[in-house]
Every structure is written in C-alpha cells, then in structure tokens.
Amino acid sequence: MQQKGPIRIIEWEDLDKKKFYSLGVFMTLTTRATVYPASLIRTRLQVQKGKALYSGTFDAFCKILRSEGVWGLYRGFMINTFTLISGQAYITTYELVRKYVSQYTPSNTVKSLVAGGAASLVAQTITVPIDVVSQQLMMQGQGEHLTRFKVKPKMMLAATKRKPTFGQTRDITVQIFAADGFRGFYRGYVASLLTYIPNSALWWPFYHFYAEQLSLLAPSACPHLILQALAGPMAAATASTITNPMDVVRARVQVIYALNCLDSAGQI
Structure with missing residues (x-):
C-alpha cells in the first residue's frame, strides 16, 4: 500500500480478490440495470430523423x-x-499494468496514465461487439424501421409476451455477420478507442490529484472515503x-453507421 500524503493508494497485492470481483460484478450490474433505459432512449433519439418518433426524452419514455x-x-x-x-x-488490466510500470517509475501519475489507457484498450475490445448487437436490439419495436436488421416475427411475438430470450440476440448476430462479416461487430471500434483510451488515461491521474487536494483542504473535516x-x-x-469532441464522433459512428440509418442522400 502506497502512502501519498494523506491518501492511501491500494495496489494490486493489497486487494482481497474474492470480495473485489464479487462485489464489483454486483455493483456494476446494479448500475447498468438502473441506467439502461436512459441508454436505450438516447440511442433511439440519436438515430431518429428530426422528431419522427419522439419529441424528447420524456416523450420517448x-x-x-x-x-x-x-x-x-x-x-x-x-x-x-x-x-x-x-x-x-x-x-484487472489496470492493476496489473500499474504493478508492471512501477518497476520502471515510482511516479503515480505515470503509472495511472499508462495503466488507464491499457485497461480501456482491453475493455473496448470486449465491449464494442456487445454494444453493436445490443444497440440493434434497442431499435426493435417502435424503432425497427430505422435499422436493416430485424428480429424474426416469432421472436417479436415472444417479446410482446414479455419473456426474455436470447433468440433475438442470436437472430440479430447472424444477420450482422451475414451482412458485414466479422467487421460488422467492430463498427466504431477505432472511434471508441480514440475516445475511451485518452479518457481513461486522464481519469486516473486526475482522480488521484483531486483526492489528494481535497484531503489537504479538509484533512479531518471529511472521512477519507467521502473525499475519494x-x-x-x-x-x-x-x-x-x-x-x-471525440465522443461526439464515436457516437455518430457507432450508433448511426452501425445501425445503417443513412438515407439515400447520406443524411441523418
């Protein structure tokens, strides 16, 4: 455990791996379940032309x-x-890369910068194909006319009965691969890397910086966890x-082009 001023930096070897992974999955799943409807609404609003379907977020909801x-x-x-x-x-990538980089430099900023970027590279490689498929599924229902990939009628019937099924996922996955091959699952991958690698690389150094500064301003007024x-x-x-700015480009590429929602004039 590294002590940097009043801030304790917990390294990989200090973690209780069992609690770390089990609680991490639970917390992430809870967060995703909470924000997913907002993500679905955002996707449909981004793809629609003007106000063809919805006039705004509340109207869409x-x-x-x-x-x-x-x-x-x-x-x-x-x-x-x-x-x-x-x-x-x-x-996991973040912590292991931090540990590796620490062999060459004691600088917490350098370790956070390199590890944050590497972690985002690994995460986006896994995430982008899943996002492409889930975005296509988000567009089913009221937004299905905006995308060339549609679930089969029998799958739609199952959806109206509110029975969760992976049949729709399999159907969309097969259509994407048939139309675009393996590349179809990595629409917007480069744009995602150019967005999230810098974002992640910057987040960690700024996090440690702000945590340290807040602790110096109020070393005893607030508990350590609140400051963090x-x-x-x-x-x-x-x-x-x-x-x-790059995130705007990523959204356009990954959502619009992945869903193939350009009209014949190339306008959205």
Missing part, C-alpha cells in the same frame, strides 16, 4: 412504456450484461471535457 411495456425499456439488456466481463477485465467519492465525479468531468 412515455411512448415506449405505453406501447412496449417495461421490457421495451430493457431491449438488449440481457446481451448487454456480458459487458460485465469487460468491466472486470478493465480493472467526491474526487471521482470531478475527475470524470475534467477528462470528459477534454475528450468530449
């Missing part, structure tokens, strides 16, 4: 809930849960501000 039910807000969620693997791969909790959003805001 009400219409999906009314016409497709609660399951309509969770289309593609089952396959999306496989991104839990990428989450565990991310943090505050440092997380601050680091995320800083890193996202820097990488946001």
